[in-house]
Amino acid sequence: MRALSMESEPIFQQDWAPRAWNLLSKLRDQSPLVQCITNFVSMDLMANTLLSAGASPAMIHSIEEIPDFTPHAHSICINVGTLSPNWLPAMKAAAKLATKLGKPWVLDPVAAGASGFRLNACLELVGMKPNVIRGNGSEIIALSKASLGVSKGVDSSHESMDAMEAAKSLAKASGAIVAVSGAVDIITDGNRVVGAHNGVPMMQKITATGCAVTALIAAFVAVDPLHALEATASALSIFGIAGELGMDMAKGPASLRMHLIDSLYGIDQAVLLSRAKITTL
Numbered sequence: 001m002r003a004l005s006m007e008s009e010p011i012f013q014q015d016w017a018p019r020a021w022n023l024l025s026k027l028r029d030q031s032p033l034v035q036c037i038t039n040f041v042s043m044d045l046m047a048n049t050l051l052s053a054g055a056s057p058a059m060i061h062s063i064e065e066i067p068d069f070t071p072h073a074h075s076i077c078i079n080v081g082t083l084s085p086n087w088l089p090a091m092k093a094a095a096k097l098a099t100k101l102g103k104p105w106v107l108d109p110v111a112a113g114a115s116g117f118r119l120n121a122c123l124e125l126v127g128m129k130p131n132v133i134r135g136n137g138s139e140i141i142a143l144s145k146a147s148l149g150v151s152k153g154v155d156s157s158h159e160s161m162d163a164m165e166a167a168k169s170l171a172k173a174s175g176a177i178v179a180v181s182g183a184v185d186i187i188t189d190g191n192r193v194v195g196a197h198n199g200v201p202m203m204q205k206i207t208a209t210g211c212a213v214t215a216l217i218a219a220f221v222a223v224d225p226l227h228a229l230e231a232t233a234s235a236l237s238i239f240g241i242a243g244e245l246g247m248d249m250a251k252g253p254a255s256l257r258m259h260l261i262d263s264l265y266g267i268d269q270a271v272l273l274s275r276a277k278i279t280t281l
């Protein structure tokens with residue numbers, strides 16, 4: 001057993017699986033309202049992921065509706081996947097209001113390194129204090145270095161582990177929990193680093209699984225806003241478990257999409273406790 005030297009150690013050494021189950025149970029009881037300002041590709045999978053987990057999604061993105069609606073949301077997910085100049089003001093208005101009201105919000109910097117417009121928009125949003133930033137390896141590296149990448153667009157050309165230092169420095173600079181998805185999902189506050197080892201490679205062959213897990217993180221952070229790192233690791237692990245269970249029934253990406261949603265809906269305590277694999281890295 002490690003020495004209990006740091007003040008954060010008791011949480012660091014927690015038993016992750018029971019904690020993840022506790023959060024999923026809370027989510028199912030409370031059904032948090034998650035406002036999603038997200039890309040056109042992801043809307044269906046994101047809403048269905050939130051519903052099957054037990055949360056309540058609302059894809060409400062018009063700037064005119066933010067003053068009335070955002071105060072009712074329990075958390076907000078902002079995703080720049082199909083960004084255009086007329087969407088950015090609504091994203092910023094929602095982020096600003098969420099921060100002012102103390103509501104957790106989560107940023108998905110899709111293809112952050114693909115263009116100057118997108119990178120600057122993401123950097124501006126990072127400056128508006130998201131509670132969590134979740135991207136793939138290439139996105140987190142581009143954001144951390146504030147530079148354009150030779151990226152494949154929305155897909156990653158890096159392993160998540162390649163982005164470890166970038167994730168830590170982005171977390172330190174922004175004050176956000178930073179999560180990097182991949183074979184091992186990395187979650188860090190800049191000091192602590194945790195790995196979520198669930199999931200199957202075929203999840204990369206379904207568009208917007210990353211977007212969907214970012215929204216799931218928003219739902220988990222809504223039920224435990226004071227422990228955003230633990231909530232983020234739990235969401236990533238549980239989504240990965242749904243992928244593993246779904247893969248047992250799937251014939252390819254299209255049927256995995258369906259079985260993943262069914263599996264997320266059906267995850268019970270025994271399955272979660274036996275499958276969740278969250279470790280200190």
Ligand SMILES: Nc1ncnc2c1ncn2[C@@H]1O[C@H](COP(=O)(O)OP(=O)(O)OP(=O)(O)O)[C@@H](O)[C@H]1O
Pocket residue numbers: 110135136137154155156181182183184185198199200201202203204206207208209210211212213236239240
């Ligand atoms: N090699 C892998 N093995 C297991 N799980 C994986 C692997 N790669 C990705 N995943 C899982 O797939 C999900 C999506 O991660 P990915 O890194 O593909 O996101 P993304 O690139 O942002 O996706 P998108 O832009 O399509 O939404 C995450 O839950 C992640 O844990």
Ligand SMILES: Cc1ncsc1CCO
Pocket residue numbers: 039041042081082110154207208211
């Ligand atoms: C394919 C695609 N293009 C812009 S957003 C998106 C969904 C996955 O990020």
Ligand SMILES: [Mg+2]
Pocket residue numbers: 108110111135136154210211
């Ligand atoms: Mg993505």
